[in-house]
Amino acid sequence: MPLSFVFDQNRCTGCQACQLACVIENQLAPDRSWRKIYTFNERHYPGAPLFHMSLACNHCGDPACMVACPALAYSRDRETGAVLLDVDKCIGCRYCTWACPYDAPKFDTAAGVVTKCTLCNHRVSEGLKPACVDLCPTGALELADLSQDRITNRVAGFTATDLGPAIKIIRLRSDREVPAQATALATQLIPWSPRPLSKVTLKHEWPLLVFTLVAPVLAAMLAAVAFAGLDVHIAAFLTPALAATALGGAHLGKKTRAWRIVLNVADSWLSREIVLFNLFVVAAATYLWLRPTGQWLAWSATILGFVALIAVDTVYRYGVKTASNLPHSASVFLSGLLLAGVMGLNPALAGTAGLAKLALYIWRKIELQQLGGRGLLAGVTRIGLGILVPVALWTTGSPGIWLVVSFVMLGELIDRWEFYLEMNIMTPELQMALDLDQRIGRLDD
């Protein structure tokens, strides 16, 4: 009997009792409630209604969190359909918090693990309702068996997905879509509400930034060794490889459970990334150590390296994309190709990859309308230092391959940095903001 939350927008007054009910029942820190109220049009823009959405976990039929989790910490309760997270298995990688567009899994910094709504399974199994449902003072929340009659319409703030969210949202009555307020404003309305802060911030994710800069260098290094006879000492390869791995591990909330990260190769791109990257490092290191006469190990390692780079790019597929949905110019796969071209002194490869990056970069700048101010400064620096300077150095003499690589990496750093700044994981809060923009016709600032 899979159960669904039923939420009635016509009943909710946004009182937030449901949030606190969750805190009390599940003994959470007051600001760590698994349920949250999101408000549409909090600033009362004329012409748009103000309403609320109360969301916790939607216990999806095809849960993105469970698929993303590399540590197999998620499971489903057969009785109630609840998607449950075993905190004793969670490694605190936070990848599920990227995967869920409903912001249901919440990282608990103090505990180092993610926690989430359990559908109050302990209550439901005793025939009680979840605390949030039980304590809603206006009867806006219910729990029902609605395997067929789930969400049907697109509702502001609720990201439509094919995840099969087990929720039914009773939409605002159509006559409330237009607010009763009549007076018009004399001044032109400039929307003030700032965009919600991104869930992914460089402050927390800088180890990942380092990892994604190092990985393509390593793959390119091996490609240059295998195909262009570049001479690389094993230490020059292993030192950054191990450092990047260590940083990645240190980034986990539960470092002692780091080994669990490879458990979900079947479904999770994060597991795949880690497995592929480690296989690549082992293969590459073995080749650099033994230097066998046959090249098959070098070739295999190179292929593993680039497949790992594809996995890295795929891991980052969550986040708000530009309208054209093109790959990001900071793609590590493209970086790997570019660097391989440079290190292998192959102008064709370097030129193709470099031009692709340049085109994607400029196109994105146009799409994101970052053609002025800081965006322009970053763009000029990125193109100047990361592309023009290397081209100039390379064509005007032989300053040494590593100097060229260093400048390329400076450009890559800026691009990757921007990638993390632009990375905006979908949340109900962000969806609300986007939907409000659409409703009121946001004047872009």
Added chain:
Amino acid sequence: MPVFTTACPRNCYSTCSMRVQVDDGRIRRIEPHPDNLATPEGVCLKGLSYYERVYSPDRILYPLLRQPGTDQFQRVSWEHALDLIVQRLEAIREETGPQSVMYYAASGTKGLLNAVGIEFWRLFGGCTTTYGDLCWPAGLEATRLTLGDNKHSAPWDLANANLIVMWGKNAAETNIHQMVFVDQALDRGAKLVVVDPRRTQTAERADLLIQPRPGTDGALALAIARLLIRRDLIHHRFVDEHVQGFAQFAQTVQEYSVGRVSDITDVPVTQIERLAEYIGTIDPVTISSGFGMQRYTNSGQTIRALLALLAITGNIGKPGAGWVYANLQSHIFDAVKDPIAFYPPERPDGRVRVSISTARLGKDMLTTRDPPLRMIWVERGNPVTQNPDTNKVLEAFRALEFRVVVDQFLTDTAREADLVLPAKTMFEQSDVIGAYWHPYIQLRQKMIDPPGEVKPESEIYGLLARGLGFTEQEFADVIPGPSDEAIEEFLTRKLAPFETLSLERLRQGPVLAPGHQEVAFADFRFPTPSGKIELLSREATERWGVEELPTYAEPLESARRNTPESNRHSLYFLTPNTKNRIHSQFNNLEMIRQLGDKPVLVINPDDAAVRKIGDGSLVEIRNDRGSLRLPARLDPGIKRSCVSVTNGWWISEGGTVNFCSLGRETDMGHGAAFHDNLVEVKLVADAS
């Protein structure tokens, strides 16, 4: 796990019944009690936050003594604290008389044991205390003058209304449980009209939102009355049988043409006509009014004008109709009912001097002579934050020799004290409470022992009485002993006159007040001098000096008065309540604070633009009384020329709105007209 029935005793409409689960002496869960038909679905977020409040690390658990000349408090023993108080009391009584001691109690918690306080001071020899009330007297008095009594139909009767006018009430935040019945009515096809200068959460449900200039609601009502009379949408039989003074009223309202009132109220003619049409053609009509609107200098007359609309359309005494303002049907223990209880006694008894107007607290305290005030005892209140004219209140407090404050937390008022005594919570001593929206009598039940060295007020008074040399026999009648049995005996005695009430019965759940009317005035008995609904009231003139009929006068602080004062300040300062607090309570709790509510000035973008104020700008709100600085929040939902800051913020949290309000009484009832409040807002710094 034991489960206790109890009820929330805050100054709030809902007065929710609760079932509280106690695990190992600690509150574990708070749930609604299904037997209270007004609040069966759930307690509000504040009710849930008791989970934290009782155990908050900020709670005062021991007597605290201020270190002279500092802001620091030091824990002292009860013995020491009581000695200090007794010494002071004895010296003051000896030197200038007991009336140099001021006793100030407010509405922080309901309960019959609250009455012990004044009994103690009587025993002591007397004291000085306040008359009037901050909350609702003008509306109570207007209702009493018109209908004879303050009662209304049971909350659930609202579901039977076909037109609901929420006049100056934002129930979605201040009486959330009422919204259940609003929704039931709306689901049946009823209409909802909200009258409020703000586009409130309640207004999101409305068919019509009317945003009048603050203080002009009376004119709006009189214009509607005139339209109803002109279009003959009057219930003639009802008027003939039950209404006094209709002919004169019909004469008076001729002055209030829609055009003129549209100008006065700044409401479009079409909106006034639409509301008149609704009231005249839809049946039945309930008007549910809030308290904010009757805190103006003209507000008793405003409320009388609103009541007239119901009277002339026959919307009193039948299901789905009526005036939902205050339902005092559960106030069965009061010898004198509100609002009469708020008035200074006609003949002073020589002991308790009832001479300080609550509305003018600071000013009256400072000007009191023969004898002057030297010491204050504050309980269940936070007057520094909540009474008008904070600067004056602070001045009056600081002019005293000795200040004792009983509270659970170091509020702005407690921070002014010399001695702070720890107060109990609702879970630590049993008491019986009524309500003012639903008609239930409820037991607020003791379920845990007070933490630390907390003592209920009744126990503190017993100890003080002993310290002052009274024997147990001398005060046993008025101050119950500290044991649970003594408290229960005290309560049992209070319940004894009522057949249906007993502690045992109340432990099961709420009980309807004896004699309660589900549909108020269904018997058409109006205890007024004429026995009818009085549109024309001689008492109004005799007692308050207002006109016999409801009329409209511009509020004293109006941008249209053209006085030097009103020329300086052009913005109406609204100070509404929020769902997150009851006045100045609850916001110190992490459960509430983390919701992210912060003190901000809400301003219309048009008003902001002419002042170069942007969203997030730091602004100063100022008038001759005082000022406060807050970030601005641009919001097109608020009427132009109005700005608002929710009331109840502590000074330490950003400042109370009462820095700008003036201590002044309403036109009737000795209420506080502190919403009559013009300010100017200036940019201090742009948003960073």
